[in-house]
Structure formats: structure tokens, C-alpha cells
Amino acid sequence: MHKGYLCLVLHGHLPFVRHPEHEDFLEEDWLYEAITETYIPLINMFERLVADNVHFRMTMTLSPTLISMLSDELLSQRYIKHINRLIELSAKEVERTAGDQSFQPLAYMYRDNFCRCRDTFERYRHNLVNAFKSFQDAGCLEIITCGATHGYFPLMDVCQPSVRAQVQVAAAHYERAFGRRPRGIWLPECGYYPGHDQILKEAGLKFFISDAHAVLHATPRPKYGVFAPVYCKGSAVACFARDLESSKQVWSSIEGYPGDYNYREFYRDLGFDLDFDYIKPYIHPDGIRINTGIKYYRITGTGDHKEPYVADWARQKAAEHAGNFMFNRQKQIDHLYGLLEKKPIIVSPYDAELFGHWWYEGPQWLEFLIRKIAFDQDEISMITPSEYLAENPVNQAVVPSMSSWGWKGYSEMWLQGSNDWIYRHLHEASERMTELVKRFPDVNGLTKRALNQALRELLLAQSSDWAFIMGTGTHVEYAVKRTKDHLLNFNRLYEDIKSNSLDQGWLSGIESKDNLFTEIDYRVHQ
């Protein structure tokens, strides 16, 4: 008999980056790399598990911006071009490394992987959202939503209509993608601010994921700690908090699995290692070296010296680490079951891109873990938050504590010297949007188009990614530009709508560029 639950949650998100005005745009590679290294490997894993009749339950966020990009025709075409180039490069690599017993097997591995990516992408008709939907429809995956553009809610509290718009636009977008309303939401950056659960409730959401201290520091004290969800007082929206022990095993740069010396080294890429003339066709047209995704070395040790990657060794390690993770969860659950006198739930949320993109063997580890849980033990049962709530409808009511899963656990990552200047402008834009909704409650034609675009621009400016990037100090120029461009577009729309002087040509231009959320209704911003 099982004694507790494991709830694995993968958070899939990328900011909306789409630049039709440029033939090649480096930041679009974030998406292409994530597709090749994370999303397709996960889809292939789900396919194998389903084909082998392995029982599993997983939860995954697909943020509305990620869904929009995965469904976008231009980006799909560009991905095909991207993967074709990689297939070509890996084929050349097979030739170049002929006879080399260390590197040629790896060149073959990459060539095969890239070909599999293209096949998978084509099988799902260039839209991977279809793949994830099929696993949700099959009952093994619960897809949850996120803020429309991943706006960080705690710093939007002063303009709650924007929080509402982030949630409502996301829920409506989810419904169009998956044919049903979302039941849960990943609060962007796990940013919870007391009271926002009411806004989630209005959108029909039943639960959200938080960091541990949202619940551990809740008022009153949580009887079961993070090992049972709590309901937010008043709204009865459930909050599932992260288990830090299982998080640390995977995340920690010191004790975490991804640092094992047999695993693939992220920072040694062909794009930087090879002769410039040879690699030139596969890097940026301006000659800027970039990661190609072909990496031939294992972590090896702490120094700069790196040995060639050995796929079998890495695979064995992934299996070993999966066994270790399961063993630790069995012990944890056994202990908690005795302590709590009820079945605990261990909520283990991770950034989806940890699996494959950063930790190359992550998807293998996950597959080993799922298979082991299905066949090698009977103490742990995999579950999704919705299923847990259906089985355990009575839970403690508390007020969770404001929190995030970011640096230091609160809002400092998005509110510091490098990025605090944005809030003055973002909040003003929110106020202006609310003003527009009040002033134009029911319009049609060009004004309606402009109002809808105004909301799109506001939402895009609110992406937490821009403040985050400004905070980390890399790619700052791009993040600043995106924040300003969307705000400038918004401000111009605001002025033009009010003075009835809209420029249709310009509006069409920004509509076709920032083309996400086609069915948006500006009136949700209230």
C-alpha cells in the first residue's frame, strides 16, 4: 500500500521573443534550444512511457508566452531551418571525426538526436502544444497555466487590475489551446501576495504552487507543514508548497545530481571550440560565436581540463541518481507517514529547462525515476494537485505568506537598483489601461483593436524576465529595450486612442509583430 504522494511539477516558460523584422535574431535561439534540448526530449519520454503502459502522473506549466511561440508559424519555420542546420553540422561532424573512437560516437549521437527532433516536430505538425495536449487528454499529464506574460504579481499588487488581466488572459488562452479551463496556475516566480488568491478564484483556478515559506510562515501555523496543501482563507484556493529536501537534491550546485563528473559539460560547445571557418555557417551571420548544442565533453572535475563524454557512463549515473532520489523519497515518505498519521504529498517543482538544456541527462533521469516508481516499489504514488484535492478535499485554511522562489525568497531579484526604475512606468501604464477600459467600455473597429493591442503591450512590458535579466547583469540591453519598447507602444496607443488619432498602418505593424493572444479582450483589465 502506498504511504504518500510525489507531485513532480515542471515549469515551462520563456518570454515572448519574436522578431519578424530580423532574419536572424539571437534571443530567438532561447526557444529553439529549449525545443531541441528540453521540450522534444520530454515529449519523446512521455511517448515511450505511454507506449510501454507505464503508469505516471506529472504536472507541467506551459506559460502562455511559451504556448504562443510554440504555436507560431514564423517561429516554427525558423525552428525547422535551425534544426536542419544542426543536422547538417552534425553530419559533417560524423565525417570530421571519422575514426576517432571518443568523438565519432558522440557526433552520431547528436546527428540522431537532431533527426529525431525534426521528426517529432513534424509529427506534431510543427506545433508541440498538440503533443502536450495529447498527454493531458490521455490523463497522465496535468498542464497548468501561468501569468499571461509571466508578470511578477507581488510587485503588481498596487494595480490589481493588471494581476487580474494576467490571470484572465492566461486562463482564456489556455482554454483555446487545451479545450478546457485550467485548474491550476504556476504563479510567475512562485510570487504569492496575500489576497491574489481571490483573483485566481475569479478565473476558476483551484490551486497554485508556492515556495515552502509561503506555507511554513502562514498564519496560523500549518499543521502538516509543506506536506499537505492549505486553502487560502476566504477564497479556498489551494496552495501546494515546494519540498526543499527533494528540490535540493536536484538543484544544489554542490550536492545536486547535475554536477556529477560523468554528466555532460554545458560550457564546452562546438560553437566556441572549433575553427572559425569551419563553424562559421552554423553561428550567427555576423560571425558571433554561439552555442550550437553540440558538446563533446563531460564535466570531468572542477578544473578546466575536460575529458570526452561517454554516453553510457552518463546514462548509468542517471539511473543511479534516479534510484537514489526514489530511495530518499521512500525514506522521507515513510518517516512523514508515521509523523503526520496521514499520507504526505511531496511537491517537487523544477524549472523545465533544467531537464535537458542545463542538465543534459535530466530527461533520462526523469524517465528512470518514473519507471522505477511504477515498477520497483509501492510506497510512493505519483499524483497531480487536482487528483490530490479530489482525494483530500478537506484541508487547513490559512493565509499564506508573501513569498517567491527567487533569490532570497521574496522580491529583491525583481526590485533592486538595476531594475526598480521600471515600476513607476509599469504602474502608470496599468492605471492608464484601467482608465481606458472605464472610458471605452464598449467599442468596435479600430479603437477596439487599439485597446486590445494596448493590453498586449502592457502585458509584454510586465514580463518578470526583463527585470530578472536586468538584475543578473547579462543581456541587460535587450531587456531594457523590450521594457521600453512595449511601454512606448502602450503610451502612444493611450494618447492616440484618447485623441482619436490612431494610425492604422502603425497599429497593424505592432499587431503583426507582437501577435500573441489573438482573442484578447481588453476589458479584463479592471
Place this chain on the structure above:
Amino acid sequence: MAKPRKVLKKKKAVSKKSPAKKIIKKRPLAKRKKAKPSIKAIASPEIIISQVKFSSVPEAPMPKPKPQDLPAGYARERIVLQVRDPWWLYSYWQVLGSTWDRLKQELGDSFFSAKPTLRVYDVSFINFDGTNAHRFFDIEVTPDARSWYIDTQGPGRSWCVDFGLKLANGKFITILRSNIVSTPLDGPSWLTDEEWMLPDDIFTKLYGLGFGQSSPTGKGWSKKVFFSGAFASGGMGSMSSPVKKKK
């Protein structure tokens, strides 16, 4: 095209003129980290993964920014208060020129010796009316400041901030009053009263189930029939409230 037979660990063949060379130099993580102490200091695993996610390519060559930039301020006069963490708040404000002009007129000479000041009120568990704060403290800000980080040293409390002028005689003149915010606790709550909850929609379903409305054999008994006495027994339990206090 050159076809090197082996993967080169440190390729020296790149022309010095090539823009790529500069980029190569920037690549090793350790070096990048050294160049950005702020990142190193805050490199939690979540940040590392996101750095990798967002920084696997070098800075994009962006077109020159348009001359148009965001305005320095807006027509709305306001002060906004935000929570950074259990101890710190952040506030930004904007005072219009017309307000300064009015104050200059009203205060005369004392305007010029007045200090721009933030008055931070502890308004925990009260309806703040401007006079009933538990306590307050003042922060004198620089004349050109438009925002400030405020160390409250008070997790789990509620706060309101006035931006105003402190006159030489100690009198404080409020110009703007902020929204009220609450800092989160930095540890477990002292409150241990448990309250258990069953959400209304689930309760409604269970309530229906209790009357057999999901019976696979056909339509269930309506509540009306139930309470007609047809099923009456001596010991029907009371329907529990969805929110139940546990002693």
C-alpha cells in the same frame, strides 16, 4: 573549408580582427562571473539555470534605440509603497511642479529650509486615519530623490508612508500618502489555532452525493424528497459547515 580532424581545445587560429575572438574570451563561466560580482554573490541554483536559459548567446547587436524615451514623470501625483521582503520596503513618488509652487507660496521662507522627508507609520491591525499609528519614524531624503528603500526592521507588520516636508521647527507637512502594505513574517506564525476548510464547490458536490444525485442507477433523490421525511431516521447528523473551527 578547413576540416580539422580533432576537436580543438583551444583554437588559436581565429583572426585577431574577428569579432568572435572577443566573444570567446568572455565565455568561460568563471571569468564571466568574476566580471559580474553581483551575479556571483547571488548565484542560487534558480538564478544559475535562468542565466543559462537567457545567456547562452552573447549580447545581440541591437539597432540603436529610438530617440524617443520614456518620460521622466507623469501627470499623476502619487507615492507608491511596495514590499521587498520581511524587512524592507521600496517607495517611489512624484510631486508635480504646481504642488511645489503652492507650498512655496504657503510656507514662504520656511519652505527653503524644509527637508524632504518620508514618515513611515506602523499601522498594523488598525484602520489608519493619519493620527492613530502605533509609532512612526522619519527618513530625511535627498532633495532630488524620487524613490527610497526603507528598512522597517519589522516583519509581519503593516506600513504606510507619507512623503512631506519637515520644517525647521519640527512640523511635518504631508504632501502625499501611500497605499498600505504588510511585510511578511520571517518565521512561523505564533497563531496555532487550526481552521479546516472544504471549498464550497466541492461541498456542493458532496452535498449532492449525499442525496444520491450521482447514483449510476439513475436520478437520485432530490433534497426536497429527502426532507419530506421519506428517509427520516432517528439520527441524521447535522450538515457540517464548510468552515469548521477545531478547538
